[in-house]
Amino acid sequence: MAPRRVAGRAVWTRWVCAGLMLGVAAAASAQSLPAEARLEETPVAEPGGSSLDPGGDVSAAADSSSPGAFSNVPCMAGRDTVSVLGAPLHWTGEQWVIAGGAAAGLVLVSAFADVAVRDHTQSHQSAALDDLTRIVEPFGRTYSLAVLGAYGIVGFVFHDAEARDTAIDGLIATALASGIITPTLKAVIGRTRPNATTDPLDFHPFSGSDLAFPSGHATQAFVVASVISAHSDQLWVSATAYTLAGLVGFARVYHNAHWTSDVVAGALIGTLVGRSVVALNKRIRSGDHTVRIAFAPIFEHDARGAGLTVVF
Numbered sequence: 001m002a003p004r005r006v007a008g009r010a011v012w013t014r015w016v017c018a019g020l021m022l023g024v025a026a027a028a029s030a031q032s033l034p035a036e037a038r039l040e041e042t043p044v045a046e047p048g049g050s051s052l053d054p055g056g057d058v059s060a061a062a063d064s065s066s067p068g069a070f071s072n073v074p075c076m077a078g079r080d081t082v083s084v085l086g087a088p089l090h091w092t093g094e095q096w097v098i099a100g101g102a103a104a105g106l107v108l109v110s111a112f113a114d115v116a117v118r119d120h121t122q123s124h125q126s127a128a129l130d131d132l133t134r135i136v137e138p139f140g141r142t143y144s145l146a147v148l149g150a151y152g153i154v155g156f157v158f159h160d161a162e163a164r165d166t167a168i169d170g171l172i173a174t175a176l177a178s179g180i181i182t183p184t185l186k187a188v189i190g191r192t193r194p195n196a197t198t199d200p201l202d203f204h205p206f207s208g209s210d211l212a213f214p215s216g217h218a219t220q221a222f223v224v225a226s227v228i229s230a231h232s233d234q235l236w237v238s239a240t241a242y243t244l245a246g247l248v249g250f251a252r253v254y255h256n257a258h259w260t261s262d263v264v265a266g267a268l269i270g271t272l273v274g275r276s277v278v279a280l281n282k283r284i285r286s287g288d289h290t291v292r293i294a295f296a297p298i299f300e301h302d303a304r305g306a307g308l309t310v311v312f
Contacts, residue, residue, distance in 0.1 A: 140217025222270030
């Protein structure tokens, strides 16, 4: 396919898009784990309102090894969504510094690795690598869901709580990272794939589908790998999961479908979202926190209405 260009595009516009690409990716993913700390807050009701506890302690359903534990999945998914997607709103100065460092790291990867790695992989193709990448690449899509499905089946059939929780956490993290964060960034940033341009700074925000940044395959592969790793205390399990996820990322670069920075950003998003979801859900299942909904009417001289506050 011939490279796609936009005549007369200003250089500064390209760099603004690059900055947006890297900064938004960091803000969407970096250091979402500290959101877990907010679970320590003491639940309170809004002054003048009534506190409604929809079901009490969301993890009071007893043991996650029982089928009834699944009744809490919608509430868990809701809390995970608010905590992970809303994490940047609660970052401290230190966390913003870390996010900035993540963005700077992606800038360096983009500046020094994107073209060099693309050129190297495209000039060093082999039958062995063709076979390897063809086998591992689906683990960034359908195969990863099959893996989570296998964990779910084992959990149901053998009443294995850890396997069942792995499947649940993996599906929730997949919905957040692969279903919301990565597609949103792709649409907003509009980076052209390397198989359609020779310019790593070719951006067309809100230009449609088949966009590059971040890599959806890498996001999905690292979501599943991070969830499996977080639920296992076996080193070989974690090593296998992350190695396979890394090979998925390599396959996307090898097939000239993504720049290296696309894959790095996808891996960052997938890993942090996956580990955040596991950490949050472990706290919910442990039964040490109650979710409360506070409803309070608003009566002021120039306004009438109501306020709804969800306290985690």
